[in-house]
Amino acid sequence: MTAETRAYIARRVLLLVPLLVGLTLIVFTLIHLAPGDPAAAFVSEQNLDPQVLAQIRKNLGLDQPLPVQYVIWISHVARLDFGTAYTFNQKPVIELIAERLPATLVLQSLALIVSLAIAIPLGVISAKKQYSILDTTATTGAFLGLALPSFWIALMLQLFIAVNLGWLPVSTPGVDESGPGRIKFLVLPLIVLALPTVAVFLRFVRSSMLEVIRQDYLTAARAKGLSDATVTYRHALKNALIPIVTVTGTQLARLLGGAVIVEYIFAWPGLGALAFDSVLHRDYPVVLALTLLTGAFILVVNLIVDIAYTFADPRLSFRS
């Protein structure tokens, strides 16, 4: 690693701090601008009492002016204290997120791995046999995968595979299901999540392979008498994968963000569903913690992707 690279990384890491603070400011302002009162989540219409309502606001710290609330919150966060949730049984926010994180992480990382495992070989074959039946089928499939809304695919899978054929369960595994028993619950949400990402990856791999295949150095490699496999996988694919690094980076952000619709439809207790519920309940501590976490994760992933470029493509460097 060159000195320039190190300096670049240091600069980017330092830049994370103002970015994150800015992010919290925006989210904090937005969530407070949204209509709805978190204290209202505590009282119901038939026993709404002003003195109880006032006390609830006081307990939640909502009686303070907004800037004061922000300073209190951010000073706690600086000490890694994200507070306790308003709802969700008043659990500490960190515990709540830790409880929900594995479900999202497992589902999303599997979806990413499966997508890459399908898209890369398929993309290479598509590019090598351009306009063949397989290429046309893969391209059509990719467009369909992108065009069909995930909630519709989810519903159709539930109806045909789970209800009509009875092969797989329609929704969440219960707490009793453990170990290999859980795998069957993963299949349907995995398909729904992987379909659009396979499509995206496939298109990228194909077009970037097509570009590389026509380069002179590949003709040179072939002329040297290298086998077709060596030419394709060692020389062509390695270079063609550079854009895939970028796309994978953007998809990685979903690892933490979760997929609200898929988690909702399949009753998957992940972070996407948690974010959705916390916004509905105006559960400020949870919303803020989740945004901060996801934001930080995306920033870090972007940084890693940028650094990864220098390894994938030696032509790039951080000289300014």
Next chain:
Amino acid sequence: MDEPISRERADLIVRQFHRYEQYFARQGVGRRQFLRMIALGSAAATVLPVLEACGLTTPAEVRQATAQPVATSAPVAQPAATAAPAAQPTAAAGTQAGAPQRGGRIIIGTLGEAQSINPLLSNETEGQWRDKLLFDEFVRIDLESLKPVPGIASDWSVSSDGATYTFTLRDGVKFSDGQPLTASDVLFTLQGILTKSVASVHAPRFLPIQGAQAYFDGEASTISGAQVVDDRTLKITLAQPNAAFVSSLRWLRPLPKHLLDGKDLSNDPFFQAPIGAGPFIFKSWTNGQDYVAERNPNYWDPNKPYLDGFIHRVIPDSQTLVLALQTGQIDGSEYALPTQADQLKAAGNMTVIVKPQGVDTNGWSFGQKSNAALKDPRVRRAIAMALDTQRFSTDFLLGLGQPAKSPIPPGSWAYNQSLQPIPFDPAQAKALLQDAGATGLTLRLTTNAGNHFREDWVTFTQQGLSDIGVNVQPDVKEWTQVVKDGTDGTFDLICPTFAGVLVDPDELYLPLYSTSSRNVMGYSNPEMDTLLDQGRQTVDLDARKQIYAQVQQLIQQDVPAFYAWDRPFVSVTASRFTGYKNTILSFFNDLQDWSLA
């Protein structure tokens, strides 16, 4: 034989049949069960011949639907007891001979997660239901009559002035950790509810206790009106007699003092895995997924609960919830609400029960504040007389929903059985309007968009009132806006009424008492005020019943609000379970009585 049905009316019935078939299909109710519900409903004689004549059903299907059910078939309960022929199956299926067997577990599906299982804080259905089974109630509500019945308090007596209650605790009640539950635990919980910093949503229900306000405000260190006499006796004195107070004691769900004394009751780690005296104990809760509870071996009734436990599972999408019911992933639910979906085939192993009348009584309230013409009771009554509610429930609700007569649920102890419906008489309605000098009226009818029963009701009202020369402007908008109108009093007619009763008839006090801050209609009748005061102060249930019978009579005469029809609801459970009761409260409310059939 009835008069022949007009073409127009038959078309309407057919149209509504298709709408309902879809509505119920989304709740997991199949065509056969749906037909059976119609056959058991109040309008079978009108609806079934129409459906048959239009080729929507075959005579064989109708025969099957109207046949006496065989013992093994899934029973469909009566929407209301009144219209039931003698041999109909009842929902209370736990009446077979022999003791119910032990064992089994039920998985209940819900759309929303509980927000809290701290009984002082929980304010929504899911959390309150879990608490009820986890902590039990000091006084319970009978699921059918809605009377207060013994819970942890096995017995109580009231002083003659109706202000002092002496409660006796059931013998041998223990928390699930084996410690006995005594009157000090109950008092401790009461103090917790009334501690201001806890901010318990139930505090307002207990402020009528003498000295409760002073305790709440921190001016007193004890509640003067609540005293522990001995381990099994608790005395509560109210600042003013209030007969509805006993029903409020269902919100008193005793906490173990020995584990919580001196702790912050609004947020102690105890509430992450609480210990109570209810029939089921807390096992685990994976937020957003499963809440697991098991039988409490220390429960005071040694025979109950029969089930080993239950799982309360969150399935946020209502479509998935129905599919999970059909595929047997879950065993029951009350929350299979309609969403956009295709027709679904129903599973044959489910029991579908139409809830009794009174869950959601619709009609409208008259806004006397915003429309002076409505101050005249003759005008209000005339408007009510112009509507054929029987016809609405036959043609639009296909006999599944029922015409209503009173805000009080027909199953309640307080319901006036001899109440006659407001007669449908457009001619007299016109005459009344003439008398009152209120001709050429224009009224705005506010209701929420998306509830097609209420939207139908708006159309029906518009037609009915145009016959007596009253012009109705539909005002159909978003629910939150309707609530704002309903709480501000800015409406001519509004559906729902915002003046309903769920458990105790004293719930009418706030919307109907002339000087109440929640009387948004602007209704005022000294006679009603006197009756509502009497109803609140009279302790004897029979005497109270007489008073509320008069209240219901007066509502029919004065028509501050018109209670016209009941919306149908269904509960679903796997047929292998029994022991439930059909109730307007939560279907799974008394899960300790359930068992495998």
